[in-house]
Amino acid sequence: MSSYPMLEFHISRKARDRYQFDLSLFSLSGNIILANFHAARQFAQKINQQRDLVNYPERAVQAGQINAMGLLDEILHLVISQYRQQHNPQMLSEAITWLDGMLGENEINQTLQQFVDEFPPLAVYTKNIPTETYLLESSAGVPNRQLVLEELLVLWLSNMNPALSPYMELFDDGQLVKETAYTRLISLLHAYFETQPPYGPDHQNLIDMLRSPAIAVPHSLEGQLEYIRQRWGLLLGKYLYKLLSSLDLIKEEQKAAFFGPGPTRIYDFTGAAVELEQFSPDKDWMPSLVLMAKNAYVWLDQLAKRYKRTITRLDQVPDEELDALARWGFTGLWLIGLWERSTASKTIKQMRGNPDAVASAYSLFDYQIAAELGGDEAYQNLHDRAWQRGIRLASDMVPNHMGIDSRWVVEHPDWFVSLDYSPFPSYSFNGPNLSGDNRVGLYIEDHYFDNTDAAVVFKRVDFWNGSEQYIYHGNDGTSMPWNDTAQINFLKPEVREAVIQTILHVARKFPVIRFDAAMTLAKKHYQRLWFPEPGTGGAIPSRAEHGLTKDQFDAAMPVEFWREVVDRVAQEVPDTLLLAEAFWLMEGYFVRTLGMHRVYNSAFMNMLRDEKNAEYRQAIKNTLEFDPEILKRYVNFMNNPDERTAVEQFGKGDKYFGICTLMATLPGLPMFGHGQIEGFTEKYGMEYHRAYWDEQEDGALIERHQREIFPVLRKRYLFAEVANFLLYDVYTPDGHVNEDVFAYSNQAGSEKALVVYHNRFANAQGWIRTSAAYSVKTDSGERMLVQKRLGEGLGLVDDDQTYSIFTDLVSGMEYIRNNREIHEKGLFVELEAYKFRVYINFLQVQDNEWHQYAQLTSYLNGRGVPSIDDAMKEIFLQPIHHAFRECANAAFFRWVITNRQLPISGQTKVTGETMHLSDVLEEAEDKFTRLFSEIKQITHSLGDSLEIAAVLKRELNAAMNMPAIADNYPLERSRKYRQALKFLNAGSTAASPWSIGDPRTWGVLLSWLCVHRLGQIVIPQDYKEISRSWVEEWLLNKLITSSMTDLGLDERSAWQSITLIKLLIGQTAWWENSSSDFANRLLVSIFSDTTAQNYLGVNRYQGILWYNREAFDDLLWWLNTIAIIDCVANESSDQIPQTVIKRFAVIQKIQQASLESNYQVEKLLAAVREL
Secondary structure, eight states: OOOTTOOEEEOOHHHHHHHTOOGGGBOTTSEEEOOSHHHHHHHHHHHHHTSOTTTOGGGOOOHHHHHHHHHHHHHHHHHHHHHHHHHOTTHHHHHHHHHHHHHOHHHHHHHHHHHHHHSOOHHHHTTSSOHHHHHHSEETTEEHHHHHHHHHHHHHHHHTOGGGGGGGGGSOOHHHHHHSSHHHHHHHHHHHHHTSOOBTTTTBOHHHHHHHHHHHSTTOHHHHHHHHHHHSHHHHTTHHHHHHHHHHHHHHHHTOSOOOSOOOOOOOOTTGGGSOOOOOOOOTTSTTOOEEEEEHHHHHHHHHHHHTSOOOSGGGSOHHHHHHHHHHTOOEEEEETOEEEOHHHHHHHHHTTOTTOOOOTTSEEEEEEOGGGTHHHHHHHHHHHHHHTTOEEEEEEOOSEEETTSHHHHHOGGGBOEESSOSSTTOOOOSOOOOSSTTEEEEEOGGGTTTSOOOSEEEEEETTTOOEEEEEOBOOSSSSOBTTEEEBOTTSHHHHHHHHHHHHHHHTTOSEEEETTGGGGSHHHHHHHHSOOTTSOOSSTTOGGGOOOHHHHHHHSOSOHHHHHHHHHHHHSOSOEEEEOOOTTOHHHHHHTSOOSEEEOHHHHHHHHTTOHHHHHHHHHHHHHHOGGGGGGEEEESOOTTSOOHHHHHOSSHHHHHHHHHHHHSSSEEEEOTTTTTTOOOOOOTTOSSOOSOOOOOHHHHHHIIIIIHHHHTTHHHHSOSTTOEEEEEEOTTSOBOTTEEEEEEEETTEEEEEEEEOSSSOEEEEEEEEOOEEEEOTTSOEEEEOOBHHHHTTOOOOTTEEEEEEETTTOOEEEEEHHHHHHTOEEEEEOTTOEEEEEEEEEEEOOTTOHHHHHHHHHTTOOBSOHHHHHHHHHTHHHHHHHHHHSOHHHHHHHHHTTTOOTTOEEEETTEEEEHHHHHHHHHHHHHHHHHHHHHHHTOOOOHHHHHHHHHHHHHHHHTGGGHHHHSOOTTOHHHHHHHHHHTTTOSTTSHHHHTOHHHHHHHHHHHHHTTGGGGTOSSSOHHHHHHHHHHTTHHHHHHHHHHHTTOOHHHHHHHHHHHHHHHHTTTGGGOOSTTHHHHHHHHHHTOHHHHHHHTOEEETTEEEOOHHHHHHHHHHHHHHHHHHHHHHSOTTTHHHHHHHHHHHHHHHHHHHHHHTTBHHHHHHHHHHO
């Protein structure tokens, strides 16, 4: 038999004549010799050239099938040879004698002679020797007559094999069947072997054994070879590797259509425990790193358009952009495409239809900052400015390959995976020379330009010595070859060292390095792709024939390349974070054994987008059970440069923000994509020089990030580590786990956090009670699984008198729960579709003797409130609030507005009953009395409730008669009085706010009336500040706002009214000042009051302090109004007009000063002093 890898099978004279096979392909016996897979491809190409594959593409011949036929033929010969050696060395001689006796020597000779004519040996085909002479001679000591008998048997076996029927024209035995004793000969030969010992695993007649693969798997050559591997393995010996390689070639051809990486799978760490644990320790800054990715060229173009100036260099990036990133919480900026790129790649992209494309960011000429981006000088400028803001720059490093015209391809072609011949005869390289160096020519395969093929190699021609080299493109086996790249050969030690030196060069510039396609350089995958162990190949077309055994491969690459890289970087550039783009379930291996600091976690994006929630929760659980440290090493992202944009995948609504919150709060490294925050939907190709879509930033999306995401990013220290991380199951009321709800807690120092998110369009509710299991190391170094209750996970005291108060970071709402309930039952949560909570600021408080926290917890029943302290006050102040609501409520306010002009004897209806106004005033006095009585009980004060209530009764009566002051308190022929009343009525009696019943005016007046004397119950004099402080401290502002909104005011106007009421309380009794500079003192008092400053819009512009005219005029009107209320309530009827005139005179003086001031505070005060 031929030595490995010789393969052979018989070909008819007719087929040779038709296809004009090269005579060098044939052995002396006439059987075709397929010395390697390349020869099989040449043979297949000869056939395909003669077939109409345009109209009948299904008739194409595959080299893998040709190779399999040859191998099958060779294995059959091998089995016959072994049978002869083991059982009967004279088998063929005896068989000839048997057949001569049974069939006759003439019949046998005629059959053998026609076989030789139809399937001639080389000498017979070239007519160097007659058929008769050939049959009389011997080959290697064996009579040719016996050899031809064996070939005849194998020919029959081939014709009986259904899997070979598509290729029957190569070995059709039809003429033999018709014209010779061929069929009877085979039958008699079978009878002969019945007299011989059985053979094979099933102890069969030799011919039956040889037929068994075709009978077991009749329609698949691949299946027949697999049958032989499994059933005849002990017989194969060295042919086992040939068989496995043949299967690999078939796999290559079956995989030639590129379908991408396939679905994301759940992380499974089965068997990983035997691998060494060699985590790289983090530097202190690494856990809190938050990364923003930017396509450098596209970003600069977008900045130029936004700032309306030229921005093409790194040193032209505006400080405002870096400030914004820092303010938002980003501490890392990954700039994609900084290195000097391949000119050939740019040419290819432009020839394929993008005239302004740059080269791919992953097809590099050299590792120098691109001159077009400003080179090293511009880079250093950006680096320094970013560093000042706490932002570290990150860069790609592409270790697997270089650009096809890179410096290395020109100067070190032996550093790449290559052949000295084209692996596929159909390839042609007649396109333009893509080299920029006159020493070499570089040509990619022609069919790439018309999209009819994606060749695995390109052609390099050395113009100095004329040699040709076919260098493989970079390839990860999951998609088309990267046709602008050259695959580096990592089996060479000098090449590995050159790549490591390049990585160290990058590390000295960038503290964060992302290694592109890092998984392709892990030993098992590098061998699988480029030097496959027989039986494991098929990933990259034409590489199966270059396979190595594991021992051979290990000898060439003794240790993992990445382990070498990690150790060297740790030694020489230690403050560098190494980040691996790795898939194929190698994530854990890359960080735990190879020592990368971080690794891509594509399952986060894919599973959460597709709402495969149970699968992703299981992935987290598997990680925690194996080694939680791996979890903090994941890089979580919602898109990356190779994927659709985040908003295209997740939208812009609650689902996006829910998953973005998970990204920001899970352990690991959050990575945001270019344009993600702005809401851009265009996916920027690696060759893009600019964005092609005219997209505008989504202001609402940015604002929601600022409100919900960035506050979380600024707390990354709380979420980044795994030492205190726990994942929880959420149990529905019926006891099942809701896999759609993600709940987990974490802790940093004394700070704690609990995150809950519901990733489904549905409603969810349940109890967060017990954590998933996680592994911890015992003292012996073994690992054991541990679970904790929620109370333990949050570090809460297990006590029924202790309560926990916590805040939702997103909404700002506060919650309270009993600690004992948390420990025993857990935390009950209710979430609508895609809603989330981030609970922080856990504060444990001890209940007091009045059980106020217990009351509050029961009252809220799980609801959140803006402030637990306020809610506690509400409970404590319930008696006061109840009494205050009786005095200040919308129904009472409406009654006053409706009956504002009635005389004392008038009547009105209240809640359906007829009452005299005097009765209503007395009822109001009773309510005021109860209010002050409740205040006395809480404050333990000694004020006179009855006396204060009587004053408020008079003031209320005065308020109700405001529209009728001119009628009730006339002063004939007084111009000043008329001016005062005109001002009171805002210019028109008929249209005054008093007459028309303006809700805001009456609401403010009546609310002020209810609160301005509250402090008097404590201090008879100087009570104004106490009254004003109680408006907020006792939450009366909320009650007043509620009443105002019930009157019809919008919430903003209602809260603005609170500011005015507080301002008026502070100026109560302003008229009692009798000094000569009365007006000046009043204004100084007003402008010294921060509440007044806010109300009046006081601001400094260009060194001048200004105030708002409209607000100031409104305040003067209100100061006059409360002065008149006091006057009517406390003066005698005949004194009221004069008092009104006197107090209005002060207001007039200030009005005049305001007109002269041009609304400047300093000028206003000066003008008042001069008047």
